[in-house]
Amino acid sequence: MATHKLLLLPGDGIGPEVMAQVETVVSWFEKRGLAGFAIEKGLVGGCAYDAHKQAISEGDMKLAQDADAVLFGAVGGPKWADVPYQHRPEAGLLRLRKDLGLFANLRPAICYPALASASSLKPEVVEGLDILIVRELTGGVYFGEPKEIVTLEDGSKRGVDTQVYTTPEIDRICRVAFELARTRRNKVSSAEKHNVMKTGVLWKQTVTALHAKDYADVELEHVLADNCAMQLVRWPKQYDVIVTDNLFGDILSDVAAMLTGSLGMLPSASLGAEDAVTGKRKALYEPVHGSAPDIAGKGLANPIAMIGSFAMALRYSFGAIEAADRLEGAIADVLGSGTRTKDIAAPGTNAVSTSEMGAAIVKAL
Amino acid sequence: MATHKLLLLPGDGIGPEVMAQVETVVSWFEKRGLAGFAIEKGLVGGCAYDAHKQAISEGDMKLAQDADAVLFGAVGGPKWADVPYQHRPEAGLLRLRKDLGLFANLRPAICYPALASASSLKPEVVEGLDILIVRELTGGVYFGEPKEIVTLEDGSKRGVDTQVYTTPEIDRICRVAFELARTRRNKVSSAEKHNVMKTGVLWKQTVTALHAKDYADVELEHVLADNCAMQLVRWPKQYDVIVTDNLFGDILSDVAAMLTGSLGMLPSASLGAEDAVTGKRKALYEPVHGSAPDIAGKGLANPIAMIGSFAMALRYSFGAIEAADRLEGAIADVLGSGTRTKDIAAPGTNAVSTSEMGAAIVKAL
Ligand SMILES: CC(C)[C@H](C(=O)O)[C@@H](O)C(=O)O
Ligand SMILES: CC(C)[C@H](C(=O)O)[C@@H](O)C(=O)O
Numbered sequence: 001m002a003t004h005k006l007l008l009l010p011g012d013g014i015g016p017e018v019m020a021q022v023e024t025v026v027s028w029f030e031k032r033g034l035a036g037f038a039i040e041k042g043l044v045g046g047c048a049y050d051a052h053k054q055a056i057s058e059g060d061m062k063l064a065q066d067a068d069a070v071l072f073g074a075v076g077g078p079k080w081a082d083v084p085y086q087h088r089p090e091a092g093l094l095r096l097r098k099d100l101g102l103f104a105n106l107r108p109a110i111c112y113p114a115l116a117s118a119s120s121l122k123p124e125v126v127e128g129l130d131i132l133i134v135r136e137l138t139g140g141v142y143f144g145e146p147k148e149i150v151t152l153e154d155g156s157k158r159g160v161d162t163q164v165y166t167t168p169e170i171d172r173i174c175r176v177a178f179e180l181a182r183t184r185r186n187k188v189s190s191a192e193k194h195n196v197m198k199t200g201v202l203w204k205q206t207v208t209a210l211h212a213k214d215y216a217d218v219e220l221e222h223v224l225a226d227n228c229a230m231q232l233v234r235w236p237k238q239y240d241v242i243v244t245d246n247l248f249g250d251i252l253s254d255v256a257a258m259l260t261g262s263l264g265m266l267p268s269a270s271l272g273a274e275d276a277v278t279g280k281r282k283a284l285y286e287p288v289h290g291s292a293p294d295i296a297g298k299g300l301a302n303p304i305a306m307i308g309s310f311a312m313a314l315r316y317s318f319g320a321i322e323a324a325d326r327l328e329g330a331i332a333d334v335l336g337s338g339t340r341t342k343d344i345a346a347p348g349t350n351a352v353s354t355s356e357m358g359a360a361i362v363k364a365l
Numbered sequence: 366m367a368t369h370k371l372l373l374l375p376g377d378g379i380g381p382e383v384m385a386q387v388e389t390v391v392s393w394f395e396k397r398g399l400a401g402f403a404i405e406k407g408l409v410g411g412c413a414y415d416a417h418k419q420a421i422s423e424g425d426m427k428l429a430q431d432a433d434a435v436l437f438g439a440v441g442g443p444k445w446a447d448v449p450y451q452h453r454p455e456a457g458l459l460r461l462r463k464d465l466g467l468f469a470n471l472r473p474a475i476c477y478p479a480l481a482s483a484s485s486l487k488p489e490v491v492e493g494l495d496i497l498i499v500r501e502l503t504g505g506v507y508f509g510e511p512k513e514i515v516t517l518e519d520g521s522k523r524g525v526d527t528q529v530y531t532t533p534e535i536d537r538i539c540r541v542a543f544e545l546a547r548t549r550r551n552k553v554s555s556a557e558k559h560n561v562m563k564t565g566v567l568w569k570q571t572v573t574a575l576h577a578k579d580y581a582d583v584e585l586e587h588v589l590a591d592n593c594a595m596q597l598v599r600w601p602k603q604y605d606v607i608v609t610d611n612l613f614g615d616i617l618s619d620v621a622a623m624l625t626g627s628l629g630m631l632p633s634a635s636l637g638a639e640d641a642v643t644g645k646r647k648a649l650y651e652p653v654h655g656s657a658p659d660i661a662g663k664g665l666a667n668p669i670a671m672i673g674s675f676a677m678a679l680r681y682s683f684g685a686i687e688a689a690d691r692l693e694g695a696i697a698d699v700l701g702s703g704t705r706t707k708d709i710a711a712p713g714t715n716a717v718s719t720s721e722m723g724a725a726i727v728k729a730l
Contacts, residue, residue, distance in 0.1 A: 076560075090560045120490045120599050141506075141528060142561055149563050156532040159567035163506060163526040166517070193615075195441075195455045196507055198514050202524035230619040230628075233598060234485050250558075251616055254595040263595070 003036040004318050007067035009044040012089060013291025014301035015073025021303035021358030022071060022310045028362050034323055045075025045089035055092030064096055069317040070284040074291035097137050100282040102270035104176045105135040107288060109256035114335045118344050119261030126259050131239045133256055134177040135249025137270055139169045142246045165199045170206040177243035178215040187219040187240040191228040191248055229255055257288050264289055264302030264343045267309035269316050283317045285309035299353035302341040304331055307361060330364035368401040369683050372432035374409040377454060378656025379666035380438025386668035386723030387436060387675045393727050399688055410440025410454035420457030429461055434682040435649040436675060439656035462502050465647040467635035469541045470500040472653060474621035479700045483709050484626030491624050496604045498621055499542040500614025502635055504534045507611045530564045535571040542608035543580040552584040552605035556593040556613055594620055622653050629654055629667030629708045632674035634681050648682045650674035664718035667706040669696055672726060695729035
């Protein structure tokens with residue numbers, strides 16, 4: 001049995017609480033002899049800054065580079081509102097994404113039947129929803145230079161951010177989208193603003209050419225990003241896979257997540273390119289939700305997004321498809337039996353704590 | 366009675382149909398002697414390109430510069446998919462915004478009680494919704510330079526767009542938001558991505574300083590743009606005025622519009638700075654919806670967003686508050702009486718045509 005190198009970066013806020021539940025799940029798989037893990041732990045975000053004045057240390061970056069998969073909790077909180085910009089908690093996450101080359105961010109938005117009523121949308125609009133946002137994660141306005149604030153002669157200031165995309169960057173993320181669409185409902189919607197942005201023009205041209213060359217069997221549609229946000233609210237079931245850039249992906253995936261009414265439920269995977277020699281991809285798995293400092297330490301957090309992120313790690317990094325199916329099945333069973341953390345419990349009904357939810361999932365395995 | 370110079374730019378698709386209904390409304394006000402207009406007409410978008418190979422001619426730009434208000438329909442359609450980038454239909458609209466200095470785009474999202482059931486959201490989430498998005502319209506990634514596609518040595522291409530904001534630009538749009546909030550529920554939510562973008566950092570600093578200096582009586586909150594999109598779907602009634610940049614405003618206002626279930630209903634105003642001498646502002650009024658080429662020429666379009674845009678012109682450009690109230694009242698009455706165009710009619714119920722809706726509103730005046 002292969003031993004998988006797993007780095008846990010719980011981070012700030014509710015990160016450590018939800019990560020603790022993943023650890024009980026990992027132990028279960030280990031004890032049963034179903035998988036072997038060599039586990040390291042590190043710091044990222046505000047807690048890393050507190051420890052050594054950096055949002056992630058060189059040592060932990062090295063561990064991340066060596067890991068087969070990184071599990072990431074969440075970062076940030078009001079405590080670190082005033083740390084220098086380059087050391088803000090998010091800088092740790094952005095550095096992990098960039099330095100590990102995790103260009104493909106997969107964000108499924110699935111509406112669990114048992115939870116359709118938790119959505120602010122009408123049940124018929126979201127019931128059975130299963131879409132996948134494929135977000136470019138190492139380019140665009142997040143990383144382009146110049147990115148600066150300069151003081152002008154008259155004392156006013158000018159801020160600049162630069163959105164940059166090259167054809168190879170667009171090509172590789174769209175390939176991921178087409179490949180995944182083939183395993184699903186075979187449709188890709190490419191979202192950009194070609195009517196306003198040159199990167200949008202290049203994006204549209206590149207995805208069109210790639211489609212004609214290698215993926216003509218997949219249905220491709222182009223949608224303006226503003227219209228896509230609107231259509232996600234109007235009738236999200238029209239989509240299968242949505243592929244888009246870093247910034248639009250940030251917003252569209254949050255909209256898609258909220259449709260399901262269960263932000264505490266949604267996992268994500270960020271994948272690098274396949275290594276030409278080993279065939280391995282670097283990978284980081286994290287919940288879509290944030291660090292939720294307001295509820296941290298209270299046992300209120302829903303650990304399902306974090307546990308589901310581990311299920312994605314089993315599937316995409318460890319090739320443990322059966323184990324992934326089993327874990328996702330356990331989550332569905334627990335939900336089916338009515339077990340709810342506060343965020344997904346109907347008002348006035350009983351809710352379980354973070355660790356009770358974790359224990360229920362382990363029991364259902 | 367003052368004569369107001371009005372330029373009508375119906376544009377493409379359903380633009381001319383909905384503009385025709387505004388003309389009947391304008392005539393009504395003129396015949397009653399309630400307002401005097403000197404009306405010019407021009408071309409913008411694809412039809413302007415067809416006529417003289419430009420998305421708007423110099424002559425029509427001159428008319429727009431001279432007008433007290435421009436009424437704009439919609440531009441674009443598949444017919445012009447392949448015109449050179451600088452002449453695409455949207456270029457006409459972008460040039461109007463930029464050259465007239467229309468930095469403040471006001472997009473109300475109001476859920477008419479009679480239409481709450483048309484939304485994809487649960488009625489309790491949207492009933493009574495009344496929020497206002499104040500979008501910066503002449504800066505940001507829409508206009509920053511460099512904005513280009515270059516071919517690299519290896520034959521691949523690189524696209525670049527540049528987001529630029531200066532403190533005076535941020536200051537003036539936030540002032541508009543604070544002033545408007547004072548006439549409403551006194552709350553401003555400022556949306557940016559200061560955790561990723563330097564323009565977001567500058568935006569947050571600038572609005573914070575302005576608030577402390579001149580608007581401490583207004584409640585100010587900062588919200589990340591991705592979270593704002595999410596919150597708009599979760600519980601939009603938490604907002605009053607949302608102020609944001611050009612690109613985030615494009616997306617957030619589309620999400621907000623879709624919440625109301627009635628995209629064909631929503632008007633917008635784009636305003637310039639007050640002239641130091643005359644006290645006048647340049648202004649353009651347009652529906653939030655697009656040119657909808659699929660239904661153009663069929664009498665299916667809802668003219669209410671266009672007519673409502675004229676009501677905004679009466680209010681903001683002509684100081685004709687009573688006339689604006691009257692026109693908005695007529696729209697509400699017609700909706701209250703159950704008159705519906707197809708986009709807002711319940712499935713299986715009768716719908717009226719574009720011109721029937723226009724006539725009903727004129728009758729209700
Ligand atoms: C925390 C932040 C930097 C991040 C982003 O903007 O990418 C978050 O919103 C996300 O979507 O993962
Ligand atoms: C037509 C297009 C250029 C425009 C924009 O992106 O601003 C539109 O989407 C809008 O919101 O007015």
